[in-house]
Amino acid sequence: MTTLPAADLLAAGRDAGGSPWAGRLRRAALPLAFFVAVLVLGLTMAPANVLELQYAVSLALFAVATNLMLGFGGLVSFGQGVFYGVGAYTVSLGWMHQSLSFSEAMILAPFLGAALAVPLGMIALRTRRLYFALLTLALSQLAYVIAENQTNFTGGTNGVFGAMVPSWLLVPRNSFLLTLAIVTVSLAILWKVLHSPFGLVLRGIRDNRERVEALGVNVYAHELAAFVISGFFCAVAGTLFVVYSQSSYPEIVDWTASGIPVFMAVIGGMYTFFGPVVGAFVYEFANHYLIEYTQDWQLVIGVVLLAIVLLRPDGLAGSLSAIGERWRRRRDRVPAGPPPAPLPPEGGAS
Template sequence: MYKALFDMKTTFIGLVLLALLLMLPQFLPRFYVYLSALIFAIALLATSLNLVLGFGGMYQFHHAVFYGFGAYAFALFATKSGLPLWLGYAIAPFFSAALGLVLGLITVRLNQLYFGMLQISLGSLVWAITYRWYSFTGGDDGIHGIPLPDLVGSSVGAYYFNLTVAAVCLLLMYAIVHSPFGRVFQGIRDNPERCRAIGVNVQRQQLVGQTIAAFFAGVAGTLFVTVEGSVFPDLMFWTLSLEILIMCLLGGWFIFLGPALGAAIIICLRTFAGIYTEYWTLILGLVLMLLIFFLPEGVLGLFLHKAGPAARRER
């Protein structure tokens, strides 16, 4: 009975939130419309990381490389191919998925910390190639003035496009988490030895999980291009990966929508803190320190803890 009531309440809150998001561009100034569209992209990125981190137990320390790779794939397609721009949105995430597959084949055989450290090394190699390949990627200048379809050429158009794509991708990831594959994936997180003992191919499951997460990170990269109209090598730098990791921890990394909330908080904090200080990394370090001491379960984790055990089971 309580579960049914909780589901009804959750559905109602979700519908109200969606209605508010659909109406926001009619009331917000242009800057806040832009900021909201950016938050949708980063929320999708953080949630894609949490797919393998919180639900798979994989120490993916350089997730930003898939995000930047997807953004660059779309930018290069839009500026060099001469093909319809909408085709770039469909193709670019598969380049990120392919990169995730290649890096996974190298790293997935390692355990936890070694997996993460090798991924940082390989991701930094991809960043270095992008940073230095001036004739193809623009080097440290990046690529600017990327053409976009007319439908998303305005801030309002980009807002609705990012909202729609992010919502669809979040629903797909939610379905994956609650699918048989997702249950096995969480079982590997909790006890990989037992999963091996019952015949689960742990490395193959982790490889599939990383490839899926890389795909959705690539989608987030295309959404970033939709908002900014440019790409640059910093999208693949390891410090951005650290920032995404903090988003997951801040919102609640064992809760599906926790990273999305963490992304919204961090993006807003970074945007408005930049008005008053240049030392954003110092503020980010303080946020991480406070998280470790006072919010180990994240903001949503604290909320669900206060809501009681029945609510926690529905996370």
């Protein structure tokens, strides 16, 4: 059984005629429009809102990096908060212990995340499916208790607060632009990775692990590579949390925090590249305004998650592409048949 992510499916359909450049341009149109919209919004909004937008942008990277494993590798990790935490704590602890400058820490953090992902991935990937999800959850909680209890090193429950970013970054617009630039470059790299032969093999493993294994592919090595790449970019997202909040504290690495990028991917659509980006924006803005207007944000988020996971497992992006498909069919006057909406890989490796 082969399932292609919605974006690819649609792109493939549209690329059938016309030059490759036209297809490439059309495929880039939507992300580009989104990027420009975010940029314009960030440059024109009030400073308080810019900060919120900046946070959503950084979470988008966290969600896409997590989805590299979740949607493309079929590896359900509830432990990506560990690497997010490595990113955030590298910057804040580097500042607190006066061992690293801000820029040094920003560069070092992703590599620390990737380096930590090697042993953790080697352990976690020994397990499969549900055990993998629960073991990564345990790793996240382990990171949490370490961050909480090693008070002398990590600041304990209160975490680290202070002037850890250079003063030019305290201007909301500057920190927004830096965040947007880092996230855009990171997403471009992740896009390249997922559309390389490596990304294709990864999807193959998700859909039919046994067949890929039989073809002589080292499944373990590919999954470990995905784990390490994801750890790298989750750490990048973590450094951006410090740029946003000038702090780091244990709650950003516990298992519910690790669940958040997973939920974003599920909300936005885990079988597309940009689905998690949409999910991150929806989740963060909903969260922000819900907390402001109601005490029952947990209830609302719970109901929304439940509705999506039970009714539309391919998330908002899946719904959108289904609507788009219906619209195109009406335009092209193609007789209605069963919609070719991408289905989640049932029963296959996950």
